Amino acid sequence: MTQWVYAFGGGTADGESAMRNLLGGKGANLAEMAKLGLPVPPGFTITTEVCTAFYANGRKYPAALEAHVRGAMTALEAKAGKTFGDPADPLLVSVRSGARASMPGMMDTVLNLGLNDETAAGLAALSGDARFAYDSYRRFIQMYSDVVLGVGHEHFEEILETTKEDNEYRYDTELTADDWKGVVAAYKAAVQKALGKPFPTDPYEQLWGAIGAVFDSWQSERAKIYRRAHDIPESWGTAVNVQAMVFGNMGETSATGVAFTRNPSTGEKRYYGEYLINAQGEDVVAGIRTPKPITKQTREEMKEAGLSLEEALPDVYRDLVAVFEKLEAHYRDVQDIEFTVERGTLYILQTRSGKRTAKAALKIAVDLAQEEVISQHEAVARVDAAQMEQLLHFVIDPNFQRDVICTGLPASPGAAVGRVTFNVDEAERLGNAGVAVILVRNETTPKDIHGMRAAKGLLTARGGQTSHAAVVARMWGLPCVCGASAIRIDEKAKAFQANGRTIREGDMISIDGAAGEVIAGEAELVQPELAGDYETLMGWADQVRRLKVRANAETPSDVKAAKDFGAEGVGLCRTEHMFFDPERIVAVREMILADSAEGRVAALAKILPFQRGDFLEIFRIMGDLPVTIRFLDPPLHEFLPHSEEECEDVAKATGADAKALFARAQELHETNPMLGFRGCRLAIVYPEIYEMQARAVFEAAAELGKETGTAPAPEIMIPFVVTAKELAALRVRVEAVARDVQDETGVALVYQIGTMIELPRAALRAGVIAAHADFFSFGTNDLTQTTVGLSRDDSGKFLGAYVDKGIFEKDPFVTIDPDGVGEMVKIAAQRGREARPGLKLGICGEHGGDPASVAFCDAIGLDYVSCSPFRVPIARLAAAQAALPKMKP
């Protein structure tokens, strides 16, 4: 029979950390910690299989579950020495979600479960603190009502406010036990009013309600959005953890906190964390009170008033440090630990691998390897390749004169510039419209993440470095300043005030997430230097990987950046990008308007020197690294103005004939330009276009050859091929130009001619196409569009719904669709190599910079991936990670 429930606590456990898939991260680690002898409050975990069965079975629990839970509660009562619902000595529990992958802040939690009028009275008597008991009780009612019963905050707020007004209190802490008792009664009445039935008093009814709420929350909109953002499959499900309560809010020797064994922002080897005296755990994470550092050193550096944990509760601190050492040694990684101190006794509520910035991830991985805790290969595997992008984020130019408005906590590194926005929906709207915005909030909640995602940076007035805003920002590599307490937001006036200055909605500000600074106006941003840990880890990665990494680049600055990022060549130089320069576009349009080959040749002759210059510069930068030049690809109408008005403007500016321009634009208009008159089709009809481009390439190569003694060996790529005949016909023409240039210049030219495989027919016909190709480069953007029948420009209307509904596991434009597009690539690679052993194979779609897609390319034996310059480091690391499992230990 399936075991639906796993117990832990009292130095033992049914599970262990390896059972993460079944118990969720939290449950598995609670079990592991219990086995390690750490002070974990006892409890049990309802497995993720229950969640999966629950949804598979029309939201019904497995039949045996109830008995299993009853049994586990009885065992828990024995370990805790208290009984659930016992008015004399009541066992209270927390109910929390715990998915396989950590989803911070996304899943709902209920604390203090088991309280009712009788057990609250018992708790008051037992603790000798009636105020604490009834405060806990009212918190429980409010939390349970919100999460389980759907009776939100707004039903209760006025009750508390009225009580405070009636008593002329300013702070919650002024309320007496009797006040709280009154609040409890009013809360229960509010629930009765809202639901038409009373708040449940039976502890088991409460428990089942909370368990159900956790499972329900797996399908909440917030959870879905998070899963989509983090590629977490719906099928994984969540576990539920039921655990005996301990109280951090039982007075001045009680506390609660969150700590990391190393700094998760910088990676520095130093304990890092925050705590609050006399508080429950949610108070730290929610960011309502600003917590204090745990170490004295940090407190002093931050010039914080109040005591660190080290100073306030030195014995507890000593115990905590012992736990840090034990856990980091055991897990061989930085741990993110939640703890509670109940009347001087330390309890560990959770440990998990600490989320970290890319910079910290690098430093920690390199440090752990150098401390010989992990191997170099493990270090390479430890760093999330996608997260590396954060490292490439901009910082404020050191020479920029900062006008600092105020400071806050340096919650997530990187700098951002944008317009101030207070509303999350507005942030989403503007962000999606391409406007850079900085979202400014008192604090953020999981309900805000759609707006946070669309912002360039986050600024909050409240909350610490482990607040919701900070955690989410670090995960996404979003610059963030938290707890900038000088800020007063006036939502009505659409402005915030800080240190006597007023910043209005729409004003431009800058934030420095590494310094915690909020800066007036538009700061100048620069690319950070990559060195140190980055170089070390990348060196280890480069030793491991098999795949070469190239970049998609055509401007000199991009080509330079690509080389600096470690690109081993240009995999895609899009020549059409060179046609839009104002000096050139006139000649391009002249070419398009010409009605004879002679006219086109004459116009192309004007473009030739520009193109030759472009290629010469690229060849100079790349030296002996390969450069793949794709010949003209887009349909010609992309170079023409479209409306009659635009044509007239262009005509006026360039002396062209507006009517002819408009007529030709109309003639070239396409219903489906993606499937239109483009790529090699243009050159089959107008061969002179590619002949000009070939001449520019070869003349540039010859010129550099004369300069340096060795001409570069360009790779010429013919796009949009569907038949071997197209490639054969154009190959002949390019070869003829090469012979001509060789004869004219006397420079021996070496080159390759290959093709993009970007249409299903090309993939199927790869065997015969390979006879004429020195290389294939998979254009997986267009191959995705045609294989899946999905226009990248239009799919926004439904792609979200498709991912939400689980029809697509992932956005196929981000991660290669392995079953469809991936099979096409596999077929082409296999047929191409069968026909031409050793055929060079690469990928130059945007998938080349996506770690999962890089792993796919490695698995099917491609030779290289090519991606945007800023993703080259990601691809290098991802390629190494893909190679690691195949290496001998």
Next chain:
Amino acid sequence: MTQWVYAFGGGTADGESAMRNLLGGKGANLAEMAKLGLPVPPGFTITTEVCTAFYANGRKYPAALEAHVRGAMTALEAKAGKTFGDPADPLLVSVRSGARASMPGMMDTVLNLGLNDETAAGLAALSGDARFAYDSYRRFIQMYSDVVLGVGHEHFEEILETTKEDNEYRYDTELTADDWKGVVAAYKAAVQKALGKPFPTDPYEQLWGAIGAVFDSWQSERAKIYRRAHDIPESWGTAVNVQAMVFGNMGETSATGVAFTRNPSTGEKRYYGEYLINAQGEDVVAGIRTPKPITKQTREEMKEAGLSLEEALPDVYRDLVAVFEKLEAHYRDVQDIEFTVERGTLYILQTRSGKRTAKAALKIAVDLAQEEVISQHEAVARVDAAQMEQLLHFVIDPNFQRDVICTGLPASPGAAVGRVTFNVDEAERLGNAGVAVILVRNETTPKDIHGMRAAKGLLTARGGQTSHAAVVARMWGLPCVCGASAIRIDEKAKAFQANGRTIREGDMISIDGAAGEVIAGEAELVQPELAGDYETLMGWADQVRRLKVRANAETPSDVKAAKDFGAEGVGLCRTEHMFFDPERIVAVREMILADSAEGRVAALAKILPFQRGDFLEIFRIMGDLPVTIRFLDPPLHEFLPHSEEECEDVAKATGADAKALFARAQELHETNPMLGFRGCRLAIVYPEIYEMQARAVFEAAAELGKETGTAPAPEIMIPFVVTAKELAALRVRVEAVARDVQDETGVALVYQIGTMIELPRAALRAGVIAAHADFFSFGTNDLTQTTVGLSRDDSGKFLGAYVDKGIFEKDPFVTIDPDGVGEMVKIAAQRGREARPGLKLGICGEHGGDPASVAFCDAIGLDYVSCSPFRVPIARLAAAQAALPKMKP
């Protein structure tokens, strides 16, 4: 060593009719006829391999060719008893092309080759007819100059006109031998002037020039266009036939003619042909003089003045009939024979399978089978399936009151209505723009075919039933009236006159190609009744074929027509076609504008009764034949007006909000609608659309079930699927509606749910998709668009160039691309059937009515093809022809 030249004549030959690929049709048949002992002037054939080698080798002949030709000439001289270039008794030859497939009028011919001043004098002496000799000489110069030297007609016309004016002659026949001598001298001077060098006098130089011209003509634009229209590969090449001349223009006992052993227009078993006394062969075919019938009976029926061949030269006629009998018995098919009578002696110059109208093809095939000359299976194989379309051509409504302008020869059956056009380029322009035109010409030449192809019908003032216009029109199934001699065309005035009436360019006329009538105004056309031979042959075909044939139809009239044409079901009922009705489009737009599911449901409820009515009517017509209903497929913007003006118009007419309409149209606009938000994607986001359609289908089925006792079993087809999940999700919804309707009506419903395979990903994933599909229907239109990356709406810009250059063998939207799209279909069929044995497979793209594609579908084991109603007979016959080779003899 390769034999480049094959001799024939004198009762023997090197070749035979089976060597058609090597010798071309004409050469193979000349060899065969020589072997049969028929009176064939001796000669030899230069093989098609020479042509292929010539083009493969940069237009150079094989080295041994010259020696082979010299040897063959020597042997020919021996057989003819004359010597090439001998002034005393000169051998003259014709040089003609002869491709593997007949290409009438497309290749150039030179007659009387071998004439120069000396041999012309010899011919004059020998024949005793100097006028004939010098007329032949000037004809030779003119023909040779035009075809070989590129010195056209226009260089010579004035010379002849001046000679006639100077002598006050009216007709060419009035010129004397000396006059012609003068014309010859002037012609030679004209050539000297045009080329700067003299007309070649050496017979061998003449011969090689003519051979070269034949090979050159293989790559002429006309030949290319013909090949494209008839799917003749460029690689086949043409042969060259060199044959001793015989003269039909040696006086009143000489003649030339063309004959068919049966009537090629009706198929009637009766000799059919035309001849001219004292003429050369080209005179008949070119249609310059109107020839006479060969049989007395025909002459009498046609009320022709002058004598038939039967009357004029009865001995020759008797010999000719013997040849007819011998040849038809030998070839077991109708023969198309060219003959010449030289001073009472019959020579056969050519025989070939006679081109025929579809009606004649049917009758001849059925007659030959009933005469037991061929088997029923051979009869089925004999009829060109594509040509069957002719049978389905419209005829003039018998009740229409005809206003006959004039009559001509009934050259090609069928009726056409269109605007009078005299210019071929204009005909092409208008025809391509969708304007129905009737091309009116004195006569047509191969140079006119681009305009002929674009016309709805042809009308010529001159020429007989074997004239160029007639032959081409019959081949293409184009209605044609020839030799309407009452017509006087005035090209300058852009009008023609006939029987005192003036018809101007742009006027609407009608022609009846079966009656030979030219009718004023726009006649009403009706569908002809299909019976007799058609029914007989189709019956034989239906016994043979394995593939089922369905139709793509949704209007009651189309569904009815489809059933009448023998469709065994509806393979594709496009429901969106039912949405455009003015009454419905308002509700459709309301649905599109609704911003909630409720709003959409309310709008859809208005469409429901219409859709239900549509389906009910279709089910009633089709009875127990299957009907496949495709749910809504196109993107929603197709139902909205596009420009701001259109939106305002629609808003005014319907009371909608113009701004909202335009905003929604803008919002729904797509860059690539082919790859957009369409098909099942709409239903994944707006499930209520398919739910309404499912309800309409099931309610209609239930209603008919109540009426008749058996509800039809609809096949519901979900379009544009790329994942199994889409189909699974929508299947659940459709099944739920079926259950609801079953519960509401009490009628038990049987149905199938399947999908279109129209995207490459769907083809690759067919195995998992099949788990949820009762059938697959291949949407090869969209599958071609995506597999080949080819937009049907846009590819016109380059598809012609692609076919001309041989990059595509055929237009992939007409005949399925077997290597690309075909492989996708094969992969899907195989994976689908592996996962679900017996899965029903069909095709519903337009390829379903193309014979080559039908053969492909048969070969890969599909269950049915579905095509437009008018192509159903074609598909039935093509399916039988595809099955024949696999049958036991």
